Amino acid sequence: MADKPDAASDQKRGNAGELHQQAGGGHPPLTTNQGIPISDNQNSLRATPRGPTLLEDFILREKITHFDHERIPERIVHARGSAAHGFFELTASLAQYTTAKVLTEVGKKTPVFCRFSTVAGGAGSVDTPRDVRGFAVKFYTVEGNWDIVGNNIPVFFIQDALKFPDLIHSVKMEPDRGFPQAASAHDTFWDFISLMPESMHTVMWAMSDRTIPRSLRMIEGFGVNTFRLLDAEGKSTFVKFHWRPKLGLQSTVWDEAVKLAGADPDFHRRDLYEAIDAGDCPEWEFAVQLFSEEDAAKLPFDHLDPTKLIPEELIPLKVIGRMVLDRNPDNFFAETEQVAFCPSNIVPGIDFSNDPLLQGRLFSYLDTQLSRLGSPNFHQIPVNAPKCPFHNLQRDGHMQMGVPKGRVNYEPSSLQADSPRETASGFKSFAQPADDGKKGRIRAESFADHYSQARLFYRSQSDIEQAHMAAALVFELSKVQTEAVRERVVGHLVNIDPALAKRVADGMGMAQLPPAPAPAAPVTDMQPSPALQLIGKMKPILNGRVVGILVDDGSDGAAVESLRKAVEQAGAKVKIVAPKVGGAKLADGKPLAADGQLAGTPSIVFDAVALVLSDEAGKRLAKEAAAVDWVRDAFGHLKAIAADAGAQAVLHAAGVQADPGVLQAGNASGFVEAAKTRQWAREPKLRKLP
Numbered sequence: 024m025a026d027k028p029d030a031a032s033d034q035k036r037g038n039a040g041e042l043h044q045q046a047g048g049g050h051p052p053l054t055t056n057q058g059i060p061i062s063d064n065q066n067s068l069r070a071t072p073r074g075p076t077l078l079e080d081f082i083l084r085e086k087i088t089h090f091d092h093e094r095i096p097e098r099i100v101h102a103r104g105s106a107a108h109g110f111f112e113l114t115a116s117l118a119q120y121t122t123a124k125v126l127t128e129v130g131k132k133t134p135v136f137c138r139f140s141t142v143a144g145g146a147g148s149v150d151t152p153r154d155v156r157g158f159a160v161k162f163y164t165v166e167g168n169w170d171i172v173g174n175n176i177p178v179f180f181i182q183d184a185l186k187f188p189d190l191i192h193s194v195k196m197e198p199d200r201g202f203p204q205a206a207s208a209h210d211t212f213w214d215f216i217s218l219m220p221e222s223m224h225t226v227m228w229a230m231s232d233r234t235i236p237r238s239l240r241m242i243e244g245f246g247v248n249t250f251r252l253l254d255a256e257g258k259s260t261f262v263k264f265h266w267r268p269k270l271g272l273q274s275t276v277w278d279e280a281v282k283l284a285g286a287d288p289d290f291h292r293r294d295l296y297e298a299i300d301a302g303d304c305p306e307w308e309f310a311v312q313l314f315s316e317e318d319a320a321k322l323p324f325d326h327l328d329p330t331k332l333i334p335e336e337l338i339p340l341k342v343i344g345r346m347v348l349d350r351n352p353d354n355f356f357a358e359t360e361q362v363a364f365c366p367s368n369i370v371p372g373i374d375f376s377n378d379p380l381l382q383g384r385l386f387s388y389l390d391t392q393l394s395r396l397g398s399p400n401f402h403q404i405p406v407n408a409p410k411c412p413f414h415n416l417q418r419d420g421h422m423q424m425g426v427p428k429g430r431v432n433y434e435p436s437s438l439q440a441d442s443p444r445e446t447a448s449g450f451k452s453f454a455q456p457a458d459d460g461k462k463g464r465i466r467a468e469s470f471a472d473h474y475s476q477a478r479l480f481y482r483s484q485s486d487i488e489q490a491h492m493a494a495a496l497v498f499e500l501s502k503v504q505t506e507a508v509r510e511r512v513v514g515h516l517v518n519i520d521p522a523l524a525k526r527v528a529d530g531m532g533m534a535q536l537p538p539a540p541a542p543a544a545p546v547t548d549m550q551p552s553p554a555l556q557l558i559g560k561m562k563p564i565l566n567g568r569v570v571g572i573l574v575d576d577g578s579d580g581a582a583v584e585s586l587r588k589a590v591e592q593a594g595a596k597v598k599i600v601a602p603k604v605g606g607a608k609l610a611d612g613k614p615l616a617a618d619g620q621l622a623g624t625p626s627i628v629f630d631a632v633a634l635v636l637s638d639e640a641g642k643r644l645a646k647e648a649a650a651v652d653w654v655r656d657a658f659g660h661l662k663a664i665a666a667d668a669g670a671q672a673v674l675h676a677a678g679v680q681a682d683p684g685v686l687q688a689g690n691a692s693g694f695v696e697a698a699k700t701r702q703w704a705r706e707p708k709l710r711k712l713p
């Protein structure tokens with residue numbers, strides 16, 4: 024009876040060990056967590072070959088126990104995230120306003136870790152629902168860690184932290200039925216929103232194409248809350264933080280976002296990973312809006328109210344640096360999952376404002392990390408640890424990794440010369456004079472205008488963006504079963520913009536406009552701000568994007584190459600798609616490798632598509648649903664399409680009509696130009712927008 028199988032006995036029993044042995048050598052020995060070398064990772068210890076497993080098998084018990092504990096609680100919000108390492112480089116000093124070294128030492132590169140996320144879905148949910156995106160950056164500065172825990176839209180749904188659990192409960196899966204996952208299109212969310220006029224401005228952003236981004240590399244980031252900068256004299260300047268993507272903004276169209284969820288649930292995560300892996304490192308400008316207490320007093324709204332933005336036209340953005348993400352995490356769990364952002368992580372020279380949402384956040388994040396990571400020593404996890412020295416007298420606790428030396432773990436003390444002490448250059452809070460108001464659960468009157476900026480946002484959009492917003496509202500509200508909720512929301516829209524309300528009401532087949540609730544403050548018309556557009560912020564470039572070329576046996580290799588060259592020269596990538604993953608045999612007999620198989624690589628994952636097909640292949644694929652859908656979707660998603668003569672049969676089967684975005688494959692330069700933008704003019708011909 025052999026109780027220690029060797030390779031030969033493995034083979035006899037058909038075990039994995041033999042194949043594994045053949046797979047290559049030079050590996051370090053596999054050990055237990057106690058460092059004990061393991062001789063057999065295939066079989067647990069059994070009393071006899073067909074007998075019971077022994078409790079004595081410490082190798083089995085350790086492995087299974089560790090596995091059973093692999094998951095930690097996922098984040099209650101922003102659970103689904105993707106991250107990367109990189110650096111921040113200051114290009115213009117703010118020395119006039121702050122002592123923070125990260126904002127005053129021009130040319131210095133500060134390491135960063137940046138995590139993007141959706142808000143509502145669980146950790147395993149898809150990447151492309153309609154949702155706000157988190158944009159959290161941890162700067163490992165020489166004066167300690169500074170976290171800007173922001174979003175890709177500059178305002179938030181609520182004015183007071185006390186309402187956050189209600190907001191999140193309403194948008195998450197409904198508690199009795201456990202659905203929908205990662206979607207705001209359901210009764211509880213809109214019920215809550217319909218009773219929260221303060222949410223209206225952010226709802227307008229949420230219904231815009233900002234919440235269905237093409238890529239995490241193509242979103243803006245905002246600190247949202249107002250912060251302060253402090254100079255050496257303690258003088259304060261208010262500041263709002265902005266990230267602007269070098270690739271410009273890009274969104275998907277809604278039907279595409281929905282289909283992406285099925286075609287590639289990891290679309291954004293894969294896109295970020297593959298771009299960085301290929302050395303195509305995403306970059307953002309870092310900009311600030313600076314304003315004094317006096318400037319703030321002149322604004323027509325309260326800068327402490329996180330449901331309000333400050334239009335760039337009123338206080339311009341000053342670009343002071345750039346962030347480049349140039350390294351993927353080595354391990355998703357150790358870094359992306361365990362990273363713990365806290366808005367309370369701030370360095371000397373920066374300070375908080377009295378924004379009541381921010382004040383609540385200062386408590387929440389530290390608290391949530393304690394329950395998520397399970398120990399007050401979470402700051403010792405490599406991704407969370409400062410990269411500058413840190414010393415204090417906090418001690419012990421779960422999973423303590425440090426081994427502090429000496430007798431002194433208290434202060435004041437005199438027994439140990441190297442025990443840490445306070446320092447004059449340490450963090451100081453702004454000496455803000457106290458208000459002379461009264462204590463109470465009070466909402467400032469200056470927070471009462473809930474509609475003017477919602478109107479500003481809607482009226483600042485281009486026609487096509489307004490149509491998308493109306494369509495998004497119709498879609499979301501059509502999923503709401505409770506009629507009274509739908510009506511209440513449309514009532515708010517009347518206050519925002521009566522024409523929008525009418526479009527949405529018509530889109531739902533509502534017989535008449537419901538009454539608008541009386542606004543708490545008069546609704547004013549502000550000067551439209553084109554900077555709030557998305558289409559206006561798209562750049563006519565192809566950099567960072569991906570073009571798919573469909574080929575089959577008999578395709579013209581020269582045509583494929585000239586398209587590839589033109590696309591790559593424009594800074595985009597080409598992926599070859601063929602009916603078989605093994606590739607295609609070109610007309611000249613040469614093989615062309617495929618990056619993806621047609622059925623598994625729908626055109627949805629590309630920014631523009633080309634088809635280079637022989638007459639015979641074209642006729643064959645015109646009867647192949649995957650090929651017809653490939654073209655129909657590209658057309659429906661307003662993408663540029665290039666096709667040669669052989670491919671016309673597929674275009675015909677897909678119902679493609681001639682327009683400036685449909686080009687001959689031979690016109691590579693025309694195709695590249697068309698691919699730089701969506702074919703917006705095509706949209707009204709394809710779908711009826713409200």
Ligand code: HDE
Nearest residue numbers: 098101138157158159173174179184187247383387388391
């Ligand atoms: Fe968060 N938020 N939040 N939030 N938030 C969390 O912290 C919270 C808010 C944001 O990639 C949690 O580590 C409260 C605004 C991002 O790890 C939690 C309030 C903005 C991330 C939390 C807000 C954000 C979070 C959950 C209202 C944009 C993901 C897990 C007072 C400025 C960070 C965690 C990452 C995560 C609380 C509102 C952005 C529960 C109480 C406004 C990007 O602490």
